[in-house]
Amino acid sequence: MNMTQxxxxxxxxxLLMAYSAGNLPEAFSLIVASHVSMCDECRARLxxxxxxxxxxxxxxxxxxxxxDSFEATLARxxxxxxAASQPCARDAxxxxxxxxxxxxxxGDLDAVKxxxxxxxxxxxxxxxxxxxxARLLYIPAGSAVPDHGHRGTELTLVLQGAxxxxxxxxxxxxxxxxxxxxxxxxVAEPGQDCICLAATDAPLRFRSLLxxxxxxxxxI
Amino acid sequence: MYRxxxxxxxxxxxxxxxVLSARALDDxxxxxxxxxxxxxxxxxxxxxNDADWASVLIRVRDHRDKEAFRALFQHxxxxxxxxxxxxxxxxxxxxxxxxxxMASLWQKAHLFDPSRASASTWIxxxxxxxxxxxxxxxxxxEPEDLPWGPEHEPDQADTLVLQQETEKLxxxxxxxxxxxxxLIEKAYFGDLTHSEIAEQTGLPLGTIKSRIRLALDRxxxxxx
Numbered sequence: 298m299n300m301t302q303x304x305x306x307x308x309x310x311x312l313l314m315a316y317s318a319g320n321l322p323e324a325f326s327l328i329v330a331s332h333v334s335m336c337d338e339c340r341a342r343l344x345x346x347x348x349x350x351x352x353x354x355x356x357x358x359x360x361x362x363x364x365d366s367f368e369a370t371l372a373r374x375x376x377x378x379x380a381a382s383q384p385c386a387r388d389a390x391x392x393x394x395x396x397x398x399x400x401x402x403x404g405d406l407d408a409v410k411x412x413x414x415x416x417x418x419x420x421x422x423x424x425x426x427x428x429x430x431a432r433l434l435y436i437p438a439g440s441a442v443p444d445h446g447h448r449g450t451e452l453t454l455v456l457q458g459a460x461x462x463x464x465x466x467x468x469x470x471x472x473x474x475x476x477x478x479x480x481x482x483x484v485a486e487p488g489q490d491c492i493c494l495a496a497t498d499a500p501l502r503f504r505s506l507l508x509x510x511x512x513x514x515x516x517i
Numbered sequence: 518m519y520r521x522x523x524x525x526x527x528x529x530x531x532x533x534x535x536v537l538s539a540r541a542l543d544d545x546x547x548x549x550x551x552x553x554x555x556x557x558x559x560x561x562x563x564x565x566n567d568a569d570w571a572s573v574l575i576r577v578r579d580h581r582d583k584e585a586f587r588a589l590f591q592h593x594x595x596x597x598x599x600x601x602x603x604x605x606x607x608x609x610x611x612x613x614x615x616x617x618x619m620a621s622l623w624q625k626a627h628l629f630d631p632s633r634a635s636a637s638t639w640i641x642x643x644x645x646x647x648x649x650x651x652x653x654x655x656x657x658x659e660p661e662d663l664p665w666g667p668e669h670e671p672d673q674a675d676t677l678v679l680q681q682e683t684e685k686l687x688x689x690x691x692x693x694x695x696x697x698x699x700l701i702e703k704a705y706f707g708d709l710t711h712s713e714i715a716e717q718t719g720l721p722l723g724t725i726k727s728r729i730r731l732a733l734d735r736x737x738x739x740x741x
Binding site: 307327334350356367377 | 587590594596599600602608612615616620624631641642644645653655657660663670683690701702704706707710711712714731733
């Protein structure tokens with residue numbers, strides 16, 4: 298998964314810093330981890346933010362550990378598995394979904410359990426914590442996602458194909474960061490079906506009547 | 518070169534050779550430095566230099582050296598505990614988690630690559646993930662590892678540059694005006710959401726820019 302050359306829309310410093318600090322909703326962490334898997338530039342930026350974290354931890358005033366803590370830790374090690382000799386196995390196959398998303402799906406694209414949401418668009422909600430929501434979207438080439446606004450922020454990462462909306466053009470690896478004020482209608486480019494990972498820190502609300510009625514059932 | 522079966526035998530007699538600062542060394546001297554570290558049996562004269570902690574961590578990684586592990590524990594466990602308590606964890610839970618993080622360090626040591634992260638950075642990421650797991654009870658999606666393969670041997674020069682940049686960044690943060698430093702601490706000790714971070718205008722992100730450029734060069738170099 299190396300498409301790092303063509304990515305134009307990256308993560309913000311605030312998202313990378315909050316991810317490094319461990320302070321993002323799980324759904325957003327999934328977007329960050331997936332984009333970083335595809336983007337060397339953001340991987341390097343994340344490395345710098347992790348270094349800040351390491352420095353802050355290093356400069357913390359020590360708090361004494363309990364007297365038997367070292368022995369207790371050795372006991373933990375002895376009761377756990379020794380992973381030291383495990384080679385880091387690498388999967389040489391090529392995937393559509395980045396590794397962090399495959400962890401949630403339980404496989405690549407063929408393992409996704411799609412549900413239709415109308416007009417040929419399909420989605421699959423991923424099991425993340427309740428402080429946000431994450432889902433995969435399947436938008437047939439040339440089709441539009443129902444016009445929607447959202448409370449909070451919506452992050453959309455393109456995994457395959459491309460879409461355009463009122464803001465710009467987004468291709469594989471690009472992230473769109475849409476805040477509360479943006480009502481947009483993403484349209485998949487002709488030629489290839491578009492697959493996105495979308496995450497919000499609040500539920501979506503749709504504009505047109507039918508999707509709005511369906512929303513409680515679809516959980517978007 | 519780390520798989521030297523005799524290194525323990527020579528340990529004590531060479532323990533007074535001390536620790537060199539890794540910063541000013543050229544390649545040849547760096548090899549000498551490695552040899553001295555391998556022979557060093559006593560941790561008593563260990564400085565707090567991050568490059569040195571990397572070499573101690575490598576002894577845990579390559580030799581499963583319990584004395585090196587003890588030295589890491591004595592230095593890092595109280596800081597992990599402090600970091601967790603500043604993030605709002607009570608003392609008992611912080612003690613639990615700090616022990617857990619150190620046990621993970623032993624178990625995951627084979628993943629430590631000094632050309633990609635300093636010891637403190639790497640240990641921070643383990644502690645942070647433990648905090649998310651234990652306190653927020655959430656999963657932590659992590660980026661896919663780079664396809665460098667199991668035979669990837671870190672370049673000595675890359676390692677040196679990374680350790681130097683880590684120290685420089687630490688110095689830059691230490692020298693920040695207290696207001697800016699407080700902002701960064703608030704973000705990392707768990708008080709700021711990403712939108713609150715985005716609203717902060719005084720964040721000194723410029724201090725990390727040079728490190729980012731170097732890290733990018735290193736990534737591209739390593740991918741070739």
